[in-house]
Amino acid sequence: MEKLSIGKMAKLNQTTIQALRLYDEMGILKPIEINEMTGYRYYDVRQSAKLDMIQYMKSTGMTLKEIKEVFDRQDLALLNEMLHQQLRDIKMQIKALMCREKAVKRMIDSYNRYLKxxxxxxxxxxxxxxxxxxxxxxxxxxxxxxxxxxxxxxxxxxxxxxxxxxxxxxxxxxxxxxxxxxxxxxxxxxxxxxxxxxxxxxxxxxxxxxxxxxxxxxxxxxxxxxxxxxxxxxxxxxxxxxxxxxxxxxxxxxxxxxxxxxxxxxxxxxxxxxxxx
Missing domain, CATH: 3.20.80.10 (Regulatory factor, effector binding domain)
Structure with missing residues (x-):
């Protein structure tokens, strides 16, 4: 098993050292070893699979707290419900953005009418x-x-x-x-x-x-x-x-x-x- 330093693990997975430290503190992704004398964290390359899942779940808009809950409970039904809630939230955000776009366009049209x-x-x-x-x-x-x-x-x-x-x-x-x-x-x-x-x-x-x-x-x-x-x-x-x-x-x-x-x-x-x- 190849041990990767926190820097190499971050580079391999296109993330940051700060993110890996945060995942460790929250108990989402812990290193396989911490050197007692230096405090250096080491990871197993196979942990990249879990890190990929964390990054994918983040991309859907899930919070780190929600991601931790899914990992802790190992409940696919919970994950499914969270994703459906995210979908509902995204649709509401899209609707809100479309309304804002309409409002901006109306204001532009209104001032163009005023100028002319x-x-x-x-x-x-x-x-x-x-x-x-x-x-x-x-x-x-x-x-x-x-x-x-x-x-x-x-x-x-x-x-x-x-x-x-x-x-x-x-x-x-x-x-x-x-x-x-x-x-x-x-x-x-x-x-x-x-x-x-x-x-x-x-x-x-x-x-x-x-x-x-x-x-x-x-x-x-x-x-x-x-x-x-x-x-x-x-x-x-x-x-x-x-x-x-x-x-x-x-x-x-x-x-x-x-x-x-x-x-x-x-x-x-x-x-x-x-x-x-």
Whole structure:
């Protein structure tokens, strides 16, 4: 039997001396001999098989404590259960990473839209694809209270989604005013919503249908009422027919605050149809 020094054993198995010392201290892999005078550790080359198994089990994400338990109990059923648990954990981590990837991509898209969006106050006509939203009806008109009430309502909506396991699917928020109130010039908030991923499936969602929209861009929540009136007058002057509720969409949230207030770039919009003579 050839005895290998701890250095040779580490080199042969592409590991470190520190790792072998740790395995010895934890009782996972002990040397066959320790020189009483020098303290040098010596290993049998045949112990490489166990070291391979340790390294393989580590590669699956098992902890050294779990590996020791498997070796101590010599229970294959235990190993099987641990590996299945690792698989479940890995799938959850993959899902979490995919959600983070989506969030990063959405943020990139959001800021790209902001950089290329029309300037504040510009009115446009835009064809907008259908969008999926999660919404709740409002019992109070936050236009009478200001941004503080909006923040409170939005937090409650997001909490509700998180409790339903839908927290990772939402992004930018929005509010609506009924078509009737918009036409009469009344700023009465009807509902608050958040946009959700198109691939998310739930009966709680509804679709904002594809349509042509009259839009105006706004860089301050406090300007919204003024811009709503500007948008309404534009619709009248262009002889357009409103065919749905008014929407205030948070196009981008900027990573800065002013006087503690959320900085947002808004796209105020209302679906319209061209009236044929």
């Amino acid at each position: 969006a029309p300037e504040d106050g510009r009115i446009t006509m835009e064809y907008i694809d259908d969008r999926k939203i999660y919404s709740r009806k409002l019992e109070v008109n936050f236009y009478e209270y200001g941004i503080e009430e909006y923040e409170t309502i939005l937090k409650a909506l997001k909490k509700e989604m998180t409790e339903q396991g839908l927290g990772e699917y939402y992004y930018n928020a929005g509010t609506t005013i009924t078509a009737g109130d918009f036409l009469r010039g009344f700023c009465v908030s009807n509902e608050i919503f958040v946009f959700v991923d198109q691939d998310c499936k739930s009966e709680s969602f509804r679709i904002l249908p594809v349509n042509m929209y009259a839009c105006v861009y706004c860089d301050d929540f406090d300007k919204e009422k003024i811009y709503i009136e500007r948008l309404r007058k534009f619709v009248e002057e262009m002889r357009l027919r409103i065919c749905g509720d008014y929407i205030c969409e948070v196009l981008t949230e900027l990573p800065v605050t002013h006087a503690g207030k959320r900085e947002m770039y808004l796209r105020l919009q209302v679906p319209v149809e061209f009236v044929k003579n």
